[in-house]
Amino acid sequence: MTGPDAGPALLEVSGVSKHFRGLKAVSSATLTVGEGEIVALIGPNGAGKTTLFNLVAGALMPDEGQIRFRGRSIAGRRPDQVCAAGIGRTFQIVKPFADLSVIENVMVGGFRGTADRRLARARAEEALRALDMWDQHARMASALTLPDRKRLEVARALASQPTLLLLDEVMAGLRPTETDLMVAAFRRLNAERGVTILLIEHVMRAVMALAQRVYVLHHGEIIASGTPRQVTSNPQVVASYLGTVAGH
Amino acid sequence: MNRSKTALLALLAVLLIAPLALDRYLLSVMILILYLAYVGQAWNIMMGFCGQLSIGHALYVGLGAYTAAALYQHFGVIPWLGMIVAVAVCVAAASIVGWLAFRFGIGGTYFALLTIAFAEFTRIGFDHFDWVGASGGLFLRVEQQGNIDLLNLRGHPLMFYYLALALAVSGFVLSAWLLRGRAGFYFRAIRDNEDSARAAGVDVFRYKMFAVQISGGMTALAGVFFAFYYNNLFPEQIFNIGRSIEIILAPIIGGIGTLFGPILGAAVVTVLSEGITEALAAAGYEIPGVRQILYGVALGLSIMFMPHGIWPVIARRFGFARPGTEGDDDRA
Numbered sequence: 194m195t196g197p198d199a200g201p202a203l204l205e206v207s208g209v210s211k212h213f214r215g216l217k218a219v220s221s222a223t224l225t226v227g228e229g230e231i232v233a234l235i236g237p238n239g240a241g242k243t244t245l246f247n248l249v250a251g252a253l254m255p256d257e258g259q260i261r262f263r264g265r266s267i268a269g270r271r272p273d274q275v276c277a278a279g280i281g282r283t284f285q286i287v288k289p290f291a292d293l294s295v296i297e298n299v300m301v302g303g304f305r306g307t308a309d310r311r312l313a314r315a316r317a318e319e320a321l322r323a324l325d326m327w328d329q330h331a332r333m334a335s336a337l338t339l340p341d342r343k344r345l346e347v348a349r350a351l352a353s354q355p356t357l358l359l360l361d362e363v364m365a366g367l368r369p370t371e372t373d374l375m376v377a378a379f380r381r382l383n384a385e386r387g388v389t390i391l392l393i394e395h396v397m398r399a400v401m402a403l404a405q406r407v408y409v410l411h412h413g414e415i416i417a418s419g420t421p422r423q424v425t426s427n428p429q430v431v432a433s434y435l436g437t438v439a440g441h
Numbered sequence: 442m443n444r445s446k447t448a449l450l451a452l453l454a455v456l457l458i459a460p461l462a463l464d465r466y467l468l469s470v471m472i473l474i475l476y477l478a479y480v481g482q483a484w485n486i487m488m489g490f491c492g493q494l495s496i497g498h499a500l501y502v503g504l505g506a507y508t509a510a511a512l513y514q515h516f517g518v519i520p521w522l523g524m525i526v527a528v529a530v531c532v533a534a535a536s537i538v539g540w541l542a543f544r545f546g547i548g549g550t551y552f553a554l555l556t557i558a559f560a561e562f563t564r565i566g567f568d569h570f571d572w573v574g575a576s577g578g579l580f581l582r583v584e585q586q587g588n589i590d591l592l593n594l595r596g597h598p599l600m601f602y603y604l605a606l607a608l609a610v611s612g613f614v615l616s617a618w619l620l621r622g623r624a625g626f627y628f629r630a631i632r633d634n635e636d637s638a639r640a641a642g643v644d645v646f647r648y649k650m651f652a653v654q655i656s657g658g659m660t661a662l663a664g665v666f667f668a669f670y671y672n673n674l675f676p677e678q679i680f681n682i683g684r685s686i687e688i689i690l691a692p693i694i695g696g697i698g699t700l701f702g703p704i705l706g707a708a709v710v711t712v713l714s715e716g717i718t719e720a721l722a723a724a725g726y727e728i729p730g731v732r733q734i735l736y737g738v739a740l741g742l743s744i745m746f747m748p749h750g751i752w753p754v755i756a757r758r759f760g761f762a763r764p765g766t767e768g769d770d771d772r773a
Contacts, residue, residue: 250640276642284640290633292698301630305642308623353642 202261203228203357203389204249204280209258209268210413211244218244220413221258226357231383231390233404233421235397237434241413242393243285246359249391250282251275262357276305281355283346285362285393289334296321296330298345302352313352320351324378340367344375351382358382360392364399376402397425409433445761453610460602468598472670474711475605476663481691481703482612483659488689489698490616490625491652492632494549497538497556499684500563501531501657505664506674510581511573513593513669520594520669527661534559535657539650557682564680578675581668594669601670608666609704612659617700619655628652632698660688683733690736694743696750705752713739 204226211219219241226232234242247253249260251272260268267275276282281302290298296317303313303320321327324344329337334345343363350358360379364372376399382388394400400407400421407424409417411433417424424430456475460468480498487493508530509523518526538559542552568576582595589596594604619625627648630638635645668674678684695706714732721728747754755761 252636252639271644272636272639273642273644276640282640284637288634288637290630290637292633293629297626297629301626301638301643302641304623304626310622313623313626349637349641 201228205261207259209248209255211248211256217413222415224408226389226391229387229389231403231405233400233407234393235407236410240410242410243361246361250359276353279356281350281353282359283350283361283363287342287346289342289345291335293334295332295334298334299348299352302349305353316352320348323382324348340371357389362393364396372396372399379403456606460599468602470715472602472605474707475609477691477707478704479608479612480660480663480688481707482616483656484688485692485703486616487652487656489692490628494553495556496553496685497560498660498688499680500560501660502664502667503679504531504534505661506668506679507573509665510579510668510674519592520665524662524665527665528658531657531661532654535653539653543646543649560680560685564676567676578673581672583672696752699752702750702752
């Protein structure tokens, strides 16, 4: 069940569940991301979005279900193996290498599959330029502002030359103009380099501008999917965000 | 050629001709400095680069020393071959420590405790290991100091000075090379944030193991040097936790995670402790334990006033640092 105008499925998540003790964080979630698509995953706080990301990225092991990337199962693989397979991710709570400079941070990603320092550096430079961050390459990561740290997360993931980029709330806390710049950067990456993007996002301005398709997660379940416009006009989705009328 | 490279070559030149101006005592002080600089460099790869704290590096010094010394004493194996075996033994020991810790997710303080435990029970084991003299010690055949026998590492302190210099230089070069390449980036990524490192494609287990193995293997050579320089080995002495602490003082005071820190720290620590001991002796005092007290004070002061060590302060002051340029030179 790929999107209407999408290529073959790049990422297929089918029937994936994850429990933490009694809590069902993700419950038989199924979603697909086609090659070259930009797909958004939205939902209220605590819906299980980040857990779902962690399952795909290998940070967590699913209790049940299948996760396939380019047709191969990646469920339960280590994060570095998932990265090596071509999935780059960012963290919602940014985790820069604080004692490294910006370019060094990004070069860590750039070393994927190569020990060639020059290649790693070239990849890092390209990633930083793509995000309009090159002028900051010599600064220490610990000296960056939060929006810049978010961009650094993206650059590091990007430098690992991913086929699929998982972005976890990279626009949160950005000003509208900054959001627009970031949206433009992702569009460029998608159009020019064919990077497929799955993003978790609360900033609807970004979701509407970027996503071709949207999945809505609520209490660990996918309750709706479709184009941004279809999804936002879905009464169930509105209810999940705003709650239902009392006595309903 | 940048400033730090020029300064480095100048330092090397001075060290090469230094023995001309040094008497026997000062030569032994220089040997100690170079020795500590080398072991500090080895320890720094594990802690400074990769963030894995070892307080049991005496384990590798001792194992390396005993391996080469016992092979020489019992089978007449020349130390140049013995050191290969010593390195192999220490890499194996490091692999066991690393595997146990990293496979079972032991990190931070608990990892440090594990390194102490290994050094301690090896010490106790060697106390009862009759083949190498047990607690009575292992003594190497001492030849006439006049003739230099490079093959068997017997002879004049001058030879040991140049050997120590060669060790210190190669330790520095190896560290610099590691830091510049992928391993150096991965080590530091692991040190700063393991989750991010994993997500960026770093096989954290493998690279932590690599850091521990290379550090242990390097320290083995320091042990071989120690054995042939001092000619006697006692488990109580060589595996002592005090020796492990001595090893880590130099890089901590000099600047953890930097290339020059271990060298600078070794010089500062040795000159301070030797200087004060000498000064006190000249004044007619002989206070047991004053060295240890001094170490404590130096460490305390350095942590209070220069938490990142002396080198970063000096590097900034004299323009050796170029902040943010990929860390080859600014952290050098």
